[in-house]
Amino acid sequence: MTQTQHDADQDIVLECDQVNRWFGGLQALKGISLSVRKGEIFGLVGPNGSGKTTLVNAITGFYPPQQGQIRFLGEPINGLKPHCIAQKGIARTFQNVALFRGLSVLDNILLGRHIFMRPSIMASLFYWWWAQKEEVAHRVKVEEIIDLLQLESVRDEPVDVIPLGMQKRVELARALCAEPRFLVLDEPMAGMNQEEKEYMVRFILDAREAMGTTMLLIEHHMDVVTAICNRAVVLNNGEKIAEGPTREAINDPAVVTAYIGKVKDAA
Amino acid sequence: MFYRLSGIHHTRYESARALWPVTADRRIVQGLLLLAVAAPFLLSDLYLTSYMLPWLIWTAAALSLTLLMGVAGQLHFGFAAVMAIGAYTSIHLTRAGVPFELALLGAGLMAALIGCLFGAAALRVKGLYLVMATLAMQYLVEWTIINVPAISGGAQATLSTPDVTFLFIPLQSDGALYYTALLWTVVVTLLIMNIKRSSFGRALVAVRDKDFAASVIGVNPLKYKLLAFFASSFLGGVTGAVLAFCYYQAVTPEQFGFNVSIQLVAMVLVGGLGSVIGAYLGAGFVLLLPIVLTNLLAFVAQFDLIPISFNLLSHIPLMVYGALIIGVILFEPLGLAKIYDNIRKYFLVWPFRHTQS
Numbered sequence: 001m002t003q004t005q006h007d008a009d010q011d012i013v014l015e016c017d018q019v020n021r022w023f024g025g026l027q028a029l030k031g032i033s034l035s036v037r038k039g040e041i042f043g044l045v046g047p048n049g050s051g052k053t054t055l056v057n058a059i060t061g062f063y064p065p066q067q068g069q070i071r072f073l074g075e076p077i078n079g080l081k082p083h084c085i086a087q088k089g090i091a092r093t094f095q096n097v098a099l100f101r102g103l104s105v106l107d108n109i110l111l112g113r114h115i116f117m118r119p120s121i122m123a124s125l126f127y128w129w130w131a132q133k134e135e136v137a138h139r140v141k142v143e144e145i146i147d148l149l150q151l152e153s154v155r156d157e158p159v160d161v162i163p164l165g166m167q168k169r170v171e172l173a174r175a176l177c178a179e180p181r182f183l184v185l186d187e188p189m190a191g192m193n194q195e196e197k198e199y200m201v202r203f204i205l206d207a208r209e210a211m212g213t214t215m216l217l218i219e220h221h222m223d224v225v226t227a228i229c230n231r232a233v234v235l236n237n238g239e240k241i242a243e244g245p246t247r248e249a250i251n252d253p254a255v256v257t258a259y260i261g262k263v264k265d266a267a
Numbered sequence: 268m269f270y271r272l273s274g275i276h277h278t279r280y281e282s283a284r285a286l287w288p289v290t291a292d293r294r295i296v297q298g299l300l301l302l303a304v305a306a307p308f309l310l311s312d313l314y315l316t317s318y319m320l321p322w323l324i325w326t327a328a329a330l331s332l333t334l335l336m337g338v339a340g341q342l343h344f345g346f347a348a349v350m351a352i353g354a355y356t357s358i359h360l361t362r363a364g365v366p367f368e369l370a371l372l373g374a375g376l377m378a379a380l381i382g383c384l385f386g387a388a389a390l391r392v393k394g395l396y397l398v399m400a401t402l403a404m405q406y407l408v409e410w411t412i413i414n415v416p417a418i419s420g421g422a423q424a425t426l427s428t429p430d431v432t433f434l435f436i437p438l439q440s441d442g443a444l445y446y447t448a449l450l451w452t453v454v455v456t457l458l459i460m461n462i463k464r465s466s467f468g469r470a471l472v473a474v475r476d477k478d479f480a481a482s483v484i485g486v487n488p489l490k491y492k493l494l495a496f497f498a499s500s501f502l503g504g505v506t507g508a509v510l511a512f513c514y515y516q517a518v519t520p521e522q523f524g525f526n527v528s529i530q531l532v533a534m535v536l537v538g539g540l541g542s543v544i545g546a547y548l549g550a551g552f553v554l555l556l557p558i559v560l561t562n563l564l565a566f567v568a569q570f571d572l573i574p575i576s577f578n579l580l581s582h583i584p585l586m587v588y589g590a591l592i593i594g595v596i597l598f599e600p601l602g603l604a605k606i607y608d609n610i611r612k613y614f615l616v617w618p619f620r621h622t623q624s
């Protein structure tokens with residue numbers, strides 16, 4: 001093994017190795033292998049139903065792969081429960097916003113700090129002498145993230161009354177609060193207008209700069225993907241059809257056919 | 268105007284998260300607490316022991332249940348059984364010579380233990396199935412108490428509470444009983460409010476709202492469901508013991524029957540799921556309404572305008588009571604707490620119309 005290759009191995013944050021996932025008779029992931037390096041924004045693209053979300057669900061433990069291995073910082077994580085994977089430092093946002101509707105924006109973001117806190121009934125009972133100190137300490141961190149994502153104006157609103165674009169931002173804030181080493185963003189810009197989209201791109205880049213988070217980005221907006229992703233993988237029907245530096249990967253002939261083929265099918 | 272928000276700027280996270288950040292609210296709470304403490308001197312013995320005292324204790328029970336049903340989102344239709352476990356455990360412990368303070372702890376632990384056993388069903392099932400599991404608890408506990416003479420004190424028996432002292436004060440006078448109940452209700456109230464503003468409560472709500480999203484931020488849904496059952500059953504058990512010692516003074520299994528479980532659920536629903544103030548309002552509503560109605564009808568019946576049979580007289584309160592519950596739920600699904608909140612917001616901006624949130 002050469003020195004440079006060795007360094008590259010050390011730098012790998014997340015690695016999927018021949019991951020297979022079936023839903024009944026449908027094979028949603030067909031032997032997917034990929035590796036995400038430290039500090040990069042890794043694009044995951046593909047037509048609708050190509051298995052992008054399924055791959056994320058495999059990584060975060062919701063639908064563990066039936067075959068293959070997923071390693072996080074060299075350690076196998078497939079088979080672990082989702083909350084254990086979260087505690088190891090993987091955070092994600094959902095394609096359909098998954099916020100806690102009964103809580104305010106602030107409480108939602110505070111929940112991102114859960115893995116660093118020690119919630120207990122006793123701490124709550126003796127709040128003034130016990131829980132309060134912890135609450136305030138974590139509030140400071142949360143306010144930093146609120147600053148970073150410009151959420152001050154909605155901080156105290158119930159989360160279900162704010163617009164969708166804001167909700168997606170709150171979800172990103174909640175994920176960032178966990179100070180993840182690996183962050184998965186599942187279509188963070190779906191349903192957004194151009195302005196909101198640009199804001200979101202800004203926030204993603206700011207977050208990486210401020211916290212050095214490695215990210216996996218699923219996105220249908222190709223302009224965004226080419227603009228901010230260092231490398232990308234293209235899926236189609238559960239298969240990996242292209243991989244490499246973003247521009248090369250999505251201009252791959254196989255990718256073009258996959259997308260155009262889709263259009264033809266629809267027509 | 269009435270609630271001045273202008274000039275209230277929190278400069279510390281502690282004060283922004285205070286229990287009552289608005290001065291006017293704090294004043295109201297202080298006033299109410301003062302009234303509660305002065306109640307034995309203001310009210311006649313009858314009102315103190317047959318209205319205030321049960322209202323406080325049932326509020327504590329509703330608060331315990333709302334922690335589980337409202338905050339944690341787990342249905343429980345057998346909460347009277349949880350209280351029964353607490354009541355019987357405390358009586359047997361004190362009879363065996365255990366100090367009352369420790370007996371309360373034992374009552375809570377026993378209720379929490381058995382409550383968790385049935386709550387473990389919550390880890391696998393949701394909704395209607397959980398209702399079935401908790402109903403099973405209601406009937407199994409009731410059956411066990413009735414059929415094991417060592418617990419019930421014999422067939423058809425009432426088990427009376429022995430004389431005890433609480434914090435060196437003998438629980439004999441009406442005042443001592445009242446203050447014990449008041450203390451417990453205040454403790455439960457503060458606990459629930461503190462749970463709701465700290466990480467433990469947020470985790471419970473997260474699991475209630477979206478358990479998959481909760482697990483993705485590192486909350487273990489199973490653990491928190493079980494903890495919710497533990498905490499709620501513990502509080503329910505102690506409340507059962509307080510109910511037995513401070514109010515009933517002699518317990519029978521019927522006092523903790525299925526209809527009582529339903530009453531508790533009604534208190535929580537009518538008051539507003541998960542709301543602290545709702546537990547007070549809901550408990551008051553469920554306890555007082557039948558009494559008020561009966562008196563009202565008896566008053567109307569005096570004039571002989573419409574013939575009201577004795578049988579009807581006894582049923583009308585129950586009917587109106589049911590109709591009002593449905594009414595509250597249809598009219599304002601968030602319960603009396605929401606109605607209170609609307610009124611409060613009205614005064615918050617009076618004489619204007621628009622609220623911030």
Ligand SMILES: Nc1ncnc2c1ncn2[C@@H]1O[C@H](COP(=O)(O)OP(=O)(O)OP(=O)(O)O)[C@@H](O)[C@H]1O
Nearest residue numbers: 023026028046047048049050051052053054055095
């Ligand atoms: N829980 C499930 N049960 C059965 N089939 C599923 C499940 N989740 C996903 N699938 C199937 O797996 C395939 C891949 O779905 P997936 O959601 O991963 O696509 P995607 O690439 O995220 O698409 P989109 O761009 O629309 O989000 C689809 O055919 C889908 O129907």
Ligand SMILES: [Mg+2]
Nearest residue numbers: 052053054095
């Ligand atoms: Mg998807």
